[in-house]
Amino acid sequence: MADLRGGDLSRLRQLNSLTAIRALRETGPLTLSALAERTGLSRPSTKEVVDELSSLGWVEEVPPSPGTMGRPARRYRFRAENGHLVGVDIGGHNVRAALSDLDGRVLAETRQPVEPDAPLDERLDAIERAVSGCLTLSRRTPDDLWVLAAGTTGVISPDGRISFSAAVPAWTGLDLAGRLREMFPCEILVENDSRLAALAEARRGVARDARDVVFLHVGRRMGTGLIIDGKVHRGFGAAAGEIAMLPEARWFDAPDHLNTSAAVPPGTPPEDAAGHTLAAARDGDPVALEAVGRYLDDLAVGTAAMVLLLDPQVVVLGGGFSRSADVLLGPLRDRLERRCIRTPEIRASTLGDECVVVGAIDYAVEHVERRFFTPEAGPLPLSR
Amino acid sequence: MADLRGGDLSRLRQLNSLTAIRALRETGPLTLSALAERTGLSRPSTKEVVDELSSLGWVEEVPPSPGTMGRPARRYRFRAENGHLVGVDIGGHNVRAALSDLDGRVLAETRQPVEPDAPLDERLDAIERAVSGCLTLSRRTPDDLWVLAAGTTGVISPDGRISFSAAVPAWTGLDLAGRLREMFPCEILVENDSRLAALAEARRGVARDARDVVFLHVGRRMGTGLIIDGKVHRGFGAAAGEIAMLPEARWFDAPDHLNTSAAVPPGTPPEDAAGHTLAAARDGDPVALEAVGRYLDDLAVGTAAMVLLLDPQVVVLGGGFSRSADVLLGPLRDRLERRCIRTPEIRASTLGDECVVVGAIDYAVEHVERRFFTPEAGPLPLSR
DNA sequence: GCTACTAATGAAGCGCTCCTTCGTAAGTGA
DNA sequence: TCACTTACGAAGGAGCGCTTCATTAGTAGC
Numbered sequence: 001m002a003d004l005r006g007g008d009l010s011r012l013r014q015l016n017s018l019t020a021i022r023a024l025r026e027t028g029p030l031t032l033s034a035l036a037e038r039t040g041l042s043r044p045s046t047k048e049v050v051d052e053l054s055s056l057g058w059v060e061e062v063p064p065s066p067g068t069m070g071r072p073a074r075r076y077r078f079r080a081e082n083g084h085l086v087g088v089d090i091g092g093h094n095v096r097a098a099l100s101d102l103d104g105r106v107l108a109e110t111r112q113p114v115e116p117d118a119p120l121d122e123r124l125d126a127i128e129r130a131v132s133g134c135l136t137l138s139r140r141t142p143d144d145l146w147v148l149a150a151g152t153t154g155v156i157s158p159d160g161r162i163s164f165s166a167a168v169p170a171w172t173g174l175d176l177a178g179r180l181r182e183m184f185p186c187e188i189l190v191e192n193d194s195r196l197a198a199l200a201e202a203r204r205g206v207a208r209d210a211r212d213v214v215f216l217h218v219g220r221r222m223g224t225g226l227i228i229d230g231k232v233h234r235g236f237g238a239a240a241g242e243i244a245m246l247p248e249a250r251w252f253d254a255p256d257h258l259n260t261s262a263a264v265p266p267g268t269p270p271e272d273a274a275g276h277t278l279a280a281a282r283d284g285d286p287v288a289l290e291a292v293g294r295y296l297d298d299l300a301v302g303t304a305a306m307v308l309l310l311d312p313q314v315v316v317l318g319g320g321f322s323r324s325a326d327v328l329l330g331p332l333r334d335r336l337e338r339r340c341i342r343t344p345e346i347r348a349s350t351l352g353d354e355c356v357v358v359g360a361i362d363y364a365v366e367h368v369e370r371r372f373f374t375p376e377a378g379p380l381p382l383s384r
Numbered sequence: 385m386a387d388l389r390g391g392d393l394s395r396l397r398q399l400n401s402l403t404a405i406r407a408l409r410e411t412g413p414l415t416l417s418a419l420a421e422r423t424g425l426s427r428p429s430t431k432e433v434v435d436e437l438s439s440l441g442w443v444e445e446v447p448p449s450p451g452t453m454g455r456p457a458r459r460y461r462f463r464a465e466n467g468h469l470v471g472v473d474i475g476g477h478n479v480r481a482a483l484s485d486l487d488g489r490v491l492a493e494t495r496q497p498v499e500p501d502a503p504l505d506e507r508l509d510a511i512e513r514a515v516s517g518c519l520t521l522s523r524r525t526p527d528d529l530w531v532l533a534a535g536t537t538g539v540i541s542p543d544g545r546i547s548f549s550a551a552v553p554a555w556t557g558l559d560l561a562g563r564l565r566e567m568f569p570c571e572i573l574v575e576n577d578s579r580l581a582a583l584a585e586a587r588r589g590v591a592r593d594a595r596d597v598v599f600l601h602v603g604r605r606m607g608t609g610l611i612i613d614g615k616v617h618r619g620f621g622a623a624a625g626e627i628a629m630l631p632e633a634r635w636f637d638a639p640d641h642l643n644t645s646a647a648v649p650p651g652t653p654p655e656d657a658a659g660h661t662l663a664a665a666r667d668g669d670p671v672a673l674e675a676v677g678r679y680l681d682d683l684a685v686g687t688a689a690m691v692l693l694l695d696p697q698v699v700v701l702g703g704g705f706s707r708s709a710d711v712l713l714g715p716l717r718d719r720l721e722r723r724c725i726r727t728p729e730i731r732a733s734t735l736g737d738e739c740v741v742v743g744a745i746d747y748a749v750e751h752v753e754r755r756f757f758t759p760e761a762g763p764l765p766l767s768r
Numbered sequence: 769g770c771t772a773c774t775a776a777t778g779a780a781g782c783g784c785t786c787c788t789t790c791g792t793a794a795g796t797g798a
Numbered sequence: 799t800c801a802c803t804t805a806c807g808a809a810g811g812a813g814c815g816c817t818t819c820a821t822t823a824g825t826a827g828c
Contacts, residue, residue, distance in 0.1 A: 005423065006403045006404070006815095007403075007815095009396070009786095012393070013785065015391055016390040043806090045785075047806090047807085067796090068795080068796085069802085070804025071806070073806090074805085074806085212619060233612065236697035237695050237725075239692075239725045240695040243693045245725060246692050248685050248688075301632050304630055305693070309608075309689070310624050312619065339629070341539060341629060344620065392785095394813080396785095397814065400815090417775085425816095427777090428779095429815050450824095452774095455777070455823040
């Protein structure tokens, strides 16, 4: 349970200030009376809280909404522009970055292509270019940044090192957080990309209503992210979700069914092969359909293990193949129903390629919120 | 995140009272000064809080500890005897019950044998006898009970119905909580037995230090309980942990390797067969060792799936076979090491047969604590 | 047995935060 | 222009925690 320390009067004020901020963030601009009702405080107390937050720059008055009966009420809003966050998706072929305000609203976005086999420094350069691009686009400086959250494949230790990377072996052992800290003078977070995608779906995607979510990255590689009790689940060694490593889960080679099917025209580059099979399956090609069936047979095994073990409310299908969700969703559901006690809803991701960047931003937002609500961790930057 | 309501002065006092109670419960009797330091409050405020709690019967003065310099300080303790809790383990062959105080200290214990194929009412009678026995032994009445927590096999819906029971098909659909409510005039909780065992290990067993725990019930049936982020994980439909249902996890038939091995003397009753194999394996019998090896080969598959997916700090081996943990632990660890990225510690349960009862009590304690710390849920019974 | 020392006690006074109450102000609609 | 509605702002009061200080009840040394 929570803290073990008793509270002062000032602690109470702090609590009430945070409650007010949260209410404003969740509901948008509010009048004093509305805010008072929302927080359960009396009007005069609410006023005092708002005045204090206002003088600190956290809150700002906006014009009253016209056309109401009675004296127009003053309205206040949370100043989300008080700080800025950057999310980065460090992928094999692209580095994506997005800059947002404290509400997680994206203000600028960039993409930097990189060769899959590019050396370390080149990839780090691409990160710097992507982030700098966002800053330029939004006319901000690195000093405006509060938090930079980056997502990439592999097992990432709590201090931001990449302790294991199956996809990019050269990254194993890299102190990614350290390198990013050298680039940008703000707090740095690093997390596994599938976990960030899961977070994005749970915060602003198709799983907003769920507290227990399994995110399935289906694509040329398989990955998973778990949201348990509304929080990203990392595990003791930050290695949670690596079920693809288990041969019996039959995930590792599952994409091969799509890549090597007879529905792929000869000469197709390997990264496009699966897409051809999926497209042919959508058109009813029996050969492709059979390949998709075998793919789903394998996919269902590991997925059923996850569902039986965790009993999530929702399974979200994301990643490259989720563009063909119409071909995959129904048959996958059928296969799960045969194996599970309670089959969860299966939904297709709607965030697409932005999933990881947006998840990184949500991760940074969460980090700021944690700082808000545990002020003993130190003050937040303040621009005013 | 927590509540969205602002706080009153009285809310602050409430918070501080709860902080004081928690400190007393965690550390045992404390002097005012010690309590003040522990809670971060000033001495006078602490005094006032303690006086209030004292008048409510939550706290009591104890004789000062002698032999100290200066004026002897008054000491106070939490009155754990203020309320009583009962934990019940409804198993196939036995119904166990234990009665405890609010700190979870067991004051009385009983066991009622039942035939595995006994009809419903007979089993319910056994429950009543077991709990009444505890009350008699500890000279309490049903009115002293605050919470009764029961554990049994199967999937148990949030309202305390048994929605699925593989072990006792006749129980499927039973409104167990309802039946228990008819017997005893207190709050009733029902939960899956493996989950309660997991909780017991995490609270007072071998996994006290861990926030993420996988509990493996190894015995004639397989079961699991998950502790994630310090809390029991139930899943959306309360069906979490049922990985044994998946054929590919190779758990369902795993015990057969032990039951049907050539190391079992002919004519052994089926419930003793596995024990013979395990005992023979401990003595170095190669036939038995091979059977145990095949058992562990199967066990390791599902376990590896859980470990890869959740990356727990500890895996606890409990249930009937865990008496032979010395034969199982090492070889299981070896098999997991071959499959997992990070192999967690594997520990044998030390709570033995009491695991589920004690877990039920811990579950009831948690429930009371939740009520403590969310007083808006309603007042707790008070004896004084 | 007396005195010095130690540490806790209890009462008094202060400041902060929230509450309720009331008269006043600034709009809309007839 | 007037009645009505709704919000504003100031005043007075209560509760809670803090600091301060004289007092009290023990132990240790002579």
